[in-house]
Amino acid sequence: MEIEQRREGDILVAKILNDRLDARGADDFRKAMSGFVSDGNRRIILDISAVDFVDSSGLGALVSALKLMGGDGDILICGAPDPVMRMFKLTRMNKVFRIFEEQQDAVRALSVE
Amino acid sequence: MEHKEIKLVIDSELKNVSLVGRTINGLVSMVSPCDISPHDIELCVVEAVNNCVEHAYGKQRGHEVEVRFALGQDRLVVDVCDTGKPMDQRHLAEADVAMLEIDHDDIDGLAEQGRGLPIIKEIMDAVIYQSKGGKNCLSLTKFFGSGEKTRRCTGGQDGD
Numbered sequence: 001m002e003i004e005q006r007r008e009g010d011i012l013v014a015k016i017l018n019d020r021l022d023a024r025g026a027d028d029f030r031k032a033m034s035g036f037v038s039d040g041n042r043r044i045i046l047d048i049s050a051v052d053f054v055d056s057s058g059l060g061a062l063v064s065a066l067k068l069m070g071g072d073g074d075i076l077i078c079g080a081p082d083p084v085m086r087m088f089k090l091t092r093m094n095k096v097f098r099i100f101e102e103q104q105d106a107v108r109a110l111s112v113e
Numbered sequence: 114m115e116h117k118e119i120k121l122v123i124d125s126e127l128k129n130v131s132l133v134g135r136t137i138n139g140l141v142s143m144v145s146p147c148d149i150s151p152h153d154i155e156l157c158v159v160e161a162v163n164n165c166v167e168h169a170y171g172k173q174r175g176h177e178v179e180v181r182f183a184l185g186q187d188r189l190v191v192d193v194c195d196t197g198k199p200m201d202q203r204h205l206a207e208a209d210v211a212m213l214e215i216d217h218d219d220i221d222g223l224a225e226q227g228r229g230l231p232i233i234k235e236i237m238d239a240v241i242y243q244s245k246g247g248k249n250c251l252s253l254t255k256f257f258g259s260g261e262k263t264r265r266c267t268g269g270q271d272g273d
Contacts, residue, residue: 056228083152
């Protein structure tokens with residue numbers, strides 16, 4: 001699992017560079033997100049614009065990452081391609097995560113909080 | 114042609130699942146009517162193959178997962194088969210679309226797994242599991258919409 005990181009103030013913008021977030025990469029993703037949280041990141045934007053497929057294991061890893069925050073912080077998602085957005089809606093994850101089309105919109109949303 | 118069938122066989126490793134998924138997506142894109150989403154069928158097949166690798170074979174390599182893709186006059190059928198530990202039939206019976214409903218105010222209560230079968234049942238029209246003679250098969254069926262019998266997405270031409 002390759003994740004590109006950059007900062008916008010105290011916001012961590014993490015972009016998944018792989019095209020699939022699935023059972024094969026779910027454990028690596030979970031570990032990476034766990035590392036971000038244990039490093040003290042509490043405001044994370046996950047850019048999934050390069051991801052064209054997410055399965056239930058990938059979703060589980062996303063949920064796991066959100067739980068790691070323990071209510072103290074937030075993970076926003078941006079750039080979900082149509083098939084991935086469809087998966088989020090199918091599993092109601094669009095009600096759990098705030099999802100933005102553009103990365104800058106997500107940054108703006110977190111910046112004003 | 115009345116019936117088309119293709120069989121894919123992979124070794125039981127998660128790294129091979131995307132190969133099957135992409136192939137099924139491509140097949141559906143090429144030969145199925147427009148009202149069937151290639152991504153949806155790929156998702157169901159990936160979930161089913163993941164279950165074979167993770168549960169039937171306990172993530173052990175060296176076993177076969179067989180995926181048969183068949184296209185009939187009014188339906189698409191994908192059978193996903195293994196020769197590992199059979200699934201408890203109750204898992205499929207109890208997998209309900211309602212399991213996808215969530216309480217978004219209860220983050221700690223959100224499940225991290227167990228969505229595969231509910232997703233499959235939500236998308237497919239019929240899901241049947243059979244275990245016979247040491248072979249376990251999950252059969253996924255999607256019917257075509259009315260009036261869409263032979264219309265293809267590429268150019269809207271009649272099929273063969």
